[in-house]
Amino acid sequence: MFFKRKKKKKIYVENEINDDKHVSSTLNENISYIKEKYNYTDDLQTRYFKYNDNDAVIVYIDTICDAEIIQNGLLSPLNSNTIKPIEEIITIPDVKTTIDLNKAINMLNKGICILIIEQENNLYLINSSKPINRSPDEPISEKVVRGSHEGFVESIDININLVRKRIKSRQLTVKYKEMGTEENNKVALLYMNDLVDPNILKIVEKRLNDVSSDMIFTPGFLEEFIEDKPFSPFPQTLYTERPDRGMAHLLDGRIILMADGSAEVLILPITFFAFFQTPDDYNSRVFTATVYRFLRLMNFIISISFPAFYIATIAYHFEIIPNDIILLVKNSVEGIPFPPLVEAIIMLVTIELIREAGVRLPTPIGQTIGIVGGLIIGDAIIKAGLISNVMVIIIAITSIASFTIPSYEMSNSLRTLAYPFMIAAATLGFVGIVFLSLFIAKHLCKLESYGKPYFAPFAPFHLTNLKDTFVRFPNWMFSKRPLDANPKKVKKQSKNRKWDNNDS
Structure with a gap:
């Protein structure tokens, strides 16, 4: 009772086998060792054949390897030609050798097959992974009217290809890292070597090296391990499924973090105003883009404070309502059994339930639930006298305002922030x-x-960076890169309308 018990240290055993084990001269000993390490799983296959009068075997996991690649690119050439070295016989380009049996075993889960030849010390590792990829279609959550209609997919190699197809520069650097002690998922850092701030890169790499988890299957799972304030209501990394958007941020000196198996990538460091920008802003006329950018930022205020403003007005400041509509509001509020705060919470929770049901159900049914459910429930709840019709209008406008935010993460954060604002309004007006x-x-x-100001260019204040916040200046006026990411090269371009001054 009086002494603290010492906590037992938890020991995590990694899935990878790190001890060195050289290849045995006996083929059966190697096969037995591999099967034992894989717990005699049924999808571990072996193909025996003869090579130069020696017994040989190919070991692979048939659920992730392509049998056609093994047959046409490996077995057929080896059976037809036994004079040349194996590296010249095999038609598969990705062939490596090792003398470490444990290293070869760790590669089996990645679609690698092992070629073992009796009386040889080398193991041949041949890439025979089965390509199962979908086409890079436009993301559902980031559709645009004008511009590229390609999107990232679940293959990290294809995603890097989509980025490299747009940035044909030697400065584009890719750093791979294996993460997850059980999953061993491949994670990639992409950045422009001549633009990225070395301090930011060092911070990100250090945080990634400090992550200790048995699985890292999505960038979102990794985000909570490396972001500055995980309990903040505001997202500190920007998700995107668009290669063109990722390219734009790379050329501003930022970093892309992607994981194999996820179509979403993380952009970091990021600022608050980046969550209100869309690719359509830069493909539209200046005045049109500015109006819609300003509307999105206004919707940020509406989505968190509009219900609170109504609650404070009804509860504490009724006198500010204009005389022309005071009777309408009074008649709407009379007879309602709940205070305005409870009304607003009931309506917001109902909206969230309808939205969640629409997301989880199949698309045709989800759309029906969203429209019919909203109309029926809204009409019924007003006729029952439980909620005032003005409150229904207030919550409807608030919900529409939150849905106009381009970032799904920021939209969810704003809807969550509406609750403390309503409580504060009901308490102190x-x-x-x-x-x-x-x-x-x-x-x-x-x-x-990631060490950079989130509310830039207002804190700290940079006048020149205001060209792409509340308003959107013409593209030819962006002569400098944003300073929030601290790029090595600040100058982005020269003024490309010099001809305008000389035009007679």
């Missing part, structure tokens, strides 16, 4: 809204994304 707004503003100013 407008004073509560002001205090909570100041707290959120302070939090945004202090927040960092």
Whole structure:
């Protein structure tokens, strides 16, 4: 009771076998050792044949390897030609050799087959993975009217290919890392070597090296291990499934983090205003893009404070309602058994339930649930006298405003922030809204994304970077890169409209 018990240290055993074990001269000993390490799994296959009068065997996992590649690219050439070296006989380009049996065993899970020849010390590792990939179609969550309609897929090699197809530069650097003690998933860091800040790169690499988890199957799973403030309501990394968007951020000196098996990539470091930008902004007319950019930022305020403003007005500041509509509001509120705060919570929870049901159900049924459910429930709840019709309008506008945010993560965060604002409004009225707004503003100013200011270019203030925040200036005026990522080269381009001054 009086002494603290010492906590037992948990020992994590990695899936990979790291001890060196040389190849045995006996073929059966090698096969027995491999089968034992794989617990005699049924999908571990062996193909025996003769090579130069010696017994040989190919070991592979048939569920992830392509049998046609093994037959046509490996077995057939070996059976027809026994004079040349094996590296010249095999038609598969990716062939490596090793003397470490454990290293070869670790490669089986990655679609590698092992060629073992009796009386030889070398093992041949041949890539025979089965290609199962979908086409790079446009992402559902990031559709655009004008511009590229390609999207990332679940293969990290294809995703890197989509980026390299757009950035044909030697400075584009890719760094691979194996993560997850059980999964051993491949993670890639992409950056422009002549633009990225070495300090940011060092921070990201250090945080990745410190991650100790048995599985890293998506970038989102990895995000919580490496972001600055995991308990902040605001996302500190930007998700995207668009190669053109990733390319634009790479050329601004940022880093892309992608994981094999996920179509989403992470862009870091990022600022608050990047979540309100879309590729359509840069493919549209300047005034059109500016209007819609400004509307999105206004919807940020509406989605978190509009219900709170209504609650504070009804509960504490009824006198600010114009005389022309005060009777309409009074008649709507009379007879409602719940206070405005409970009304708003009921409606917001109902909207979230309908939205969640629409997402989880199949697409045709989900659309029906969203439309019919919203109409029926909204009409029934007003006729029953449980919720005022003004509150239904307020919550509907708030929900539509949150859905216009381009980033799904930011949209969810804003809907979550609406609840503390409503509680503050029901407690202290407008004073509560002001205090909570100041707290959120302070939090945004202090927040960092991988060591860089999250609320740039306002904190710290950079006048030149305001060209791409509330408004969108013409593309030819972006002569400098944003300073929030601290790129090595600040100059982006020269003014490309010099002809305009000389035009007579």
